[in-house]
Amino acid sequence: MTEVLPPSPDIWVDVVVTTPAHSGLGDSLVYRSDRPLVPGTLVRVPLGSRDTLGLVWAVRDTPPDGVNVAQCRPIAHALDALPPLNDHWRTLVAFAARYYQRSLGEVALAALPPALRDLQPEQLTRRLKKQAQWASDASAAPADLPALSDEQADALQALVQATQPVLLFGTTGSGKTEVYLRAVRAALDADPQAQALVMVPEINLTPQLEARFRERFATQGVVSLHSGLTPAQRLQHWLAAHLGKARIVLGTRMAVFASLPHLRLIVVDEEHDPSYKSQEGARYSARDLAIYRARLESATAPCRVVLGSATPSLESWHAAEQGRYRRLAMPGRIGGGALPRLRLVDMNHQPKHTAIAPTLIDALARRAERGEQSLVLLNRRGYAPVLACHDCGWKSDCPHCSAHAVFHKIDRTLRCHHCGHTTRVPRACPECGNLDIAPVGRGTEQIEEQLAGLLADARRPDGQPVRVARLDADTTRAKGSLESRLADMHAGEVDVLVGTQMVAKGHDFRRITLVASLNTDSGLFASDYRAPERLFALLMQAAGRAGRDAAFVAEQGSAVELWVQTWYPQHPLFAALARHDYPAFAAQQLEEREAAQMPPFGHQALVRAEARTQDAAQAWLTLAAQASAGLPGREHLTLYPAVPMAVQRVANVERAQMLVESHSRPALQAFLKAWQPVLHATRARPEAKGLIRWAIDVDPLSL
Numbered sequence: 001m002t003e004v005l006p007p008s009p010d011i012w013v014d015v016v017v018t019t020p021a022h023s024g025l026g027d028s029l030v031y032r033s034d035r036p037l038v039p040g041t042l043v044r045v046p047l048g049s050r051d052t053l054g055l056v057w058a059v060r061d062t063p064p065d066g067v068n069v070a071q072c073r074p075i076a077h078a079l080d081a082l083p084p085l086n087d088h089w090r091t092l093v094a095f096a097a098r099y100y101q102r103s104l105g106e107v108a109l110a111a112l113p114p115a116l117r118d119l120q121p122e123q124l125t126r127r128l129k130k131q132a133q134w135a136s137d138a139s140a141a142p143a144d145l146p147a148l149s150d151e152q153a154d155a156l157q158a159l160v161q162a163t164q165p166v167l168l169f170g171t172t173g174s175g176k177t178e179v180y181l182r183a184v185r186a187a188l189d190a191d192p193q194a195q196a197l198v199m200v201p202e203i204n205l206t207p208q209l210e211a212r213f214r215e216r217f218a219t220q221g222v223v224s225l226h227s228g229l230t231p232a233q234r235l236q237h238w239l240a241a242h243l244g245k246a247r248i249v250l251g252t253r254m255a256v257f258a259s260l261p262h263l264r265l266i267v268v269d270e271e272h273d274p275s276y277k278s279q280e281g282a283r284y285s286a287r288d289l290a291i292y293r294a295r296l297e298s299a300t301a302p303c304r305v306v307l308g309s310a311t312p313s314l315e316s317w318h319a320a321e322q323g324r325y326r327r328l329a330m331p332g333r334i335g336g337g338a339l340p341r342l343r344l345v346d347m348n349h350q351p352k353h354t355a356i357a358p359t360l361i362d363a364l365a366r367r368a369e370r371g372e373q374s375l376v377l378l379n380r381r382g383y384a385p386v387l388a389c390h391d392c393g394w395k396s397d398c399p400h401c402s403a404h405a406v407f408h409k410i411d412r413t414l415r416c417h418h419c420g421h422t423t424r425v426p427r428a429c430p431e432c433g434n435l436d437i438a439p440v441g442r443g444t445e446q447i448e449e450q451l452a453g454l455l456a457d458a459r460r461p462d463g464q465p466v467r468v469a470r471l472d473a474d475t476t477r478a479k480g481s482l483e484s485r486l487a488d489m490h491a492g493e494v495d496v497l498v499g500t501q502m503v504a505k506g507h508d509f510r511r512i513t514l515v516a517s518l519n520t521d522s523g524l525f526a527s528d529y530r531a532p533e534r535l536f537a538l539l540m541q542a543a544g545r546a547g548r549d550a551a552f553v554a555e556q557g558s559a560v561e562l563w564v565q566t567w568y569p570q571h572p573l574f575a576a577l578a579r580h581d582y583p584a585f586a587a588q589q590l591e592e593r594e595a596a597q598m599p600p601f602g603h604q605a606l607v608r609a610e611a612r613t614q615d616a617a618q619a620w621l622t623l624a625a626q627a628s629a630g631l632p633g634r635e636h637l638t639l640y641p642a643v644p645m646a647v648q649r650v651a652n653v654e655r656a657q658m659l660v661e662s663h664s665r666p667a668l669q670a671f672l673k674a675w676q677p678v679l680h681a682t683r684a685r686p687e688a689k690g691l692i693r694w695a696i697d698v699d700p701l702s703l
């Protein structure tokens with residue numbers, strides 16, 4: 001006998017779905033449901049002719065005003081086997097959408113693992129069954145923990161009691177990771193449900209971090225979240241975090257949106273790293289969202305947030321100076337190893353066309369002969385940035401971008417690093433037929449080749465020739481190649497490692513006594529006002545790779561050195577670098593920023609336009625700026641003229657941007673919100689014909 005239920009009255013549900021940005025669809029769509037649903041529940045809903053994943057945002061008894069009830073479609077399925085995404089998570093998403101000027105649905109759905117998007121209810125049930133067998137064990141600390149230095153112990157104690165965000169200002173090699181491990185331990189011990197989120201800037205750094213956490217905590221409580229996982233792994237890890245089974249989540253910037261119902265600690269390691277800022281979709285800063293999220297979570301129970309760096313971002317440093325963040329300093333290196341001594345190589349006094357100074361070559365040879373390793377840093381991959389004909393002036397320009405195609409000798413190709421366009425190197429100049437076309441400038445590939453030649457006569461202690469290897473995006477593309485190159489370095493198979501900034505980040509090589517930077521000056525005079533900050537951080541970080549094993553250095557009797565080739569040895573940045581004096585450098589930079597009302601004293605947003613023609617891109621920006629008169633906040637704002645972007649054309653698309661600046665963050669926010677519909681409407685103007693897409697970048701990291 002089946003019981004016949006009376007028909008239940010309709011319930012009206014606001015659902016957010018991924019809508020194309022600026023589609024005019026609004027933040028949410030209204031659907032009918034025949035049973036009550038909780039906000040935060042995932043649902044499948046019809047959208048046009050398809051069926052898509054959505055998130056219940058609000059539930060109402062009566063249809064909202066202005067909605068055509070007859071056109072409201074019912075929800076297809078509710079994925080209510082899954083606990084709803086909680087209030088805190090939805091508040092975080094709503095804040096990010098509002099602050100970064102994107103739609104709710106776009107941010108909410110992008111924050112979920114992609115595999116969820118196509119998951120049918122029965123598949124979800126199977127996944128959840130699997131999760132049920134998962135034990136959430138994060139116990140088992142090994143008995144012999146390393147002893148903490150006094151600095152580490154003090155920092156840890158202050159950190160677990162802090163009521164405001166903590167800036168852990170620890171020099172490279174000061175043992176910040178050990179402090180993170182202990183802080184996580186303390187958070188998990190204090191509450192049997194507590195979860196911790198630990199973020200690193202790059203996917204390359206997650207394997208070694210994961211190894212350290214797995215060694216310390218029983219493996220099943222630790223999961224990672226980053227774009228290198230398969231969709232199935234990412235879903236599994238996300239579910240483990242969402243269900244509270246994973247106690248520790250390690251990840252890159254995307255992890256800031258992980259659903260962690262019992263989040264009690266957030267660590268943002270290398271917080272100054274630009275990788276924390278997303279460069280597509282909602283251009284969010286995971287570091288800034290981490291601060292927001294910790295405050296939000298703290299409404300229920302204290303959630304600490306720690307930003308760690310040897311060279312903090314000027315924003316964080318300034319916040320600490322103002323007392324908004326608590327600064328904890330760890331100036332000493334574990335084991336007492338000294339930071340490297342700076343040796344400036346004045347390129348004005350080198351033989352013509354010198355790429356690597358003879359004294360530096362000599363120093364590299366001596367180190368290798370003693371069984372020590374060196375790092376050589378060059379921020380340009382490929383063999384040469386451009387191939388040129390000296391007869392007619394032809395250059396290897398990318399046909400689709402306003403950029404040179406880079407010469408890669410290894411496979412005789414010209415590759416555009418902006419659009420990926422790749423061609424074979426021509427036999428002769430395509431313009432005049434000259435056979436003598438030559439590389440101009442140097443990339444990592446060429447430096448590796450030159451070093452191998454220049455060090456050919458040197459011998460390692462075992463009598464073997466000196467080994468030079470390269471680490472950059474080209475040599476680490478294949479799966480596992482990064483790990484194997486790092487393993488070679490750790491095993492002492494490599495004597496000199498040449499690479500891009502990838503070599504400077506995080507790796508704990510024990511036998512390095514010399515680090516050299518070759519084309520340093522590009523960072524001194526770049527048009528971007530953040531360039532000196534980045535250069536200082538990079539050089540300090542690179543320097544930190546040297547002399548990490550004090551016992552080894554003492555035994556070798558070597559001087560630990562940072563060699564910097566420059567045409568401007570008098571530049572003040574080097575004076576601060578020589579003293580490893582980040583506070584002095586930061587003070588000088590902040591003074592300049594304040595005088596110019598640049599961040600963190602002023603606030604910025606960029607509007608970027610992409611169009612078929614540069615004229616259309618700029619016209620759209622200019623018209624939208626003209627139409628902004630009278631909008632809220634406008635009187636507190638400066639709108640600069642539309643200009644082409646630094647790389648003006650990529651893949652045959654012209655790019656332009658407009659900078660918006662204000663001394664007031666609320667004024668800027670209010671203005672951007674009101675300006676959005678104006679920007680959207682301006683698309684229809686005939687002058688803007690050819691506009692392809694546009695986006696707002698709030699707190700842009702590069703101009």
Ligand SMILES: [Zn+2]
Binds near residue numbers: 389390392394433434
């Ligand atoms: Zn030519």
Ligand SMILES: [Zn+2]
Binds near residue numbers: 418
């Ligand atoms: Zn290109």
